[in-house]
Amino acid sequence: MGQTYRICLIEGDGIGHEVVPAARRVLEATGLKFEFTEAEAGWETFEKYGTSVPEETVEKIRAADATLFGAATSPTRKVEGFFGAIRYLRKRLDLFANVRPAKYHPVPGAIQGTDLVVVRENTEGLYVEQERRYARGRIAIADRVITYDASYRIAEYALKLAQRRRGKLALVHKANVLPLSDGLFLEAAYDAAKHYPDVEISEVIVDACAMRLVRRPQDFDVLVMENLFGDIISDLTAGLVGGLGIAPSGNIGEEAAIFEPVHGSAPDIAGKGIANPTATILSAAMMLEHLGEKEAAERIERAVDRVLAEGPRTPDLGGDATTEAFTDAVIRALG
Known part of the structure; x- marks a missing residue:
């Protein structure tokens, strides 16, 4: 029947609320089996609870096979009691290896x-x-x-x-x-x-x-x-290879792993439905490879490259596609 992977999803702040759901749709389209849980972390979480990473979030990450994180906002001023969510999780969970591939994709400037x-x-x-x-x-x-x-x-x-x-x-x-x-x-x-x-x-x-x-x-x-x-x-x-908008990464330790796009929360475009989900989708592919699903990871990467080459593209890459339209195209390209 195949293994069911337990994945923790943390949208975080800003465009994280758009790009993580997009990556989830792509993961579901691979045909692999997933059990998703959702957790909170980031500036919006701090404003709600007085902490950027609730203990419940740490527990959900530990219980998962891997975690996909969207983006987090950090204030430009010192705020008493606030700490950066990802930096905290790296230390708390001993995610000692930050892994950032830079691979050619068919985008301007690469x-x-x-x-x-x-x-x-x-x-x-x-x-x-x-x-x-x-x-x-x-x-x-x-x-x-x-x-x-x-x-x-x-x-x-x-x-x-x-x-x-x-x-x-x-x-x-x-x-x-x-x-x-x-x-x-x-x-x-x-x-x-x-x-x-x-x-x-x-x-x-x-x-x-x-x-x-x-x-x-x-x-x-x-x-x-x-x-x-x-x-x-x-x-x-x-x-x-084209900028932070297409750059994936992983924070990997002995007992936990969190994968995230390198870009920030982009508050200037958050909520407009035009965020580029490429980096998050490629981070999800990295996550699958980490879990031993190399073939599925390569399928996602090939699908992303096909859409980047043929379109549609999001505005940051010179196109006019919405996040949803770009994600739909990647899913179609998965076959």
Whole structure:
């Protein structure tokens, strides 16, 4: 009869209320069996309950085989008691690997031949959010935390991914300036690499990496790096293939996984029915591959590419299609 997958859906804020239902329709059209639960997180949730991630949401994520998250709004000012939903869930559920593929799709500005994955350590670096001010507020210091264990774990994840792809892994770092912290990252990565002799390892300094990605993205397969570098470089790689509007991602741990589009909540177009659901649909495809349904994931990706090439397209890609019309076309292309 086939397995039934338990999927938690979190729409979040803004266009999340439009793109997550679109992705759900595509998932249902694959013929696989799903049991969906819905949960709340984000700014709207904070306004209702005084917390951006209720405990009930954490429990639903843990009970699911995987979670699909839409988008979350963060205020531009400091709001007492508010914390970013995704950052909180990454820490709470130890979602240590942020995985962001950048693959060519037939959209304006995309560079043909690009097919790489940025693997970003998701739990430490500057994102431990340990900041303080001295000298009457005129000096600010932030701690950057790099540990051997977290570095080894993310390197091992990237090595396994490279094994399944083209067998190439780039270690991205700034050890020439940060020899203790990034030096530790490299030490752990090389220790992990000893167990994967079939993976070709290279090193690239992060600023040189940015330049090489712009000039020759086809040279890269899998890249692994610490948190801040990964945050910046993965947005660069999204730009190589058409922008954040089509960029999927996954936050993956030992016991939970949350997949989400890279774009934000887009309050300027929320509720207008014109949001581009491509990144969320591709995130759903990533989720299926994570669950072992590679064939279904590839079917979705082929269907999306067909619609992106032939139309209809949403306004951000030069068309006039609604979210619903684009999703209908993807479902038809699934066959």
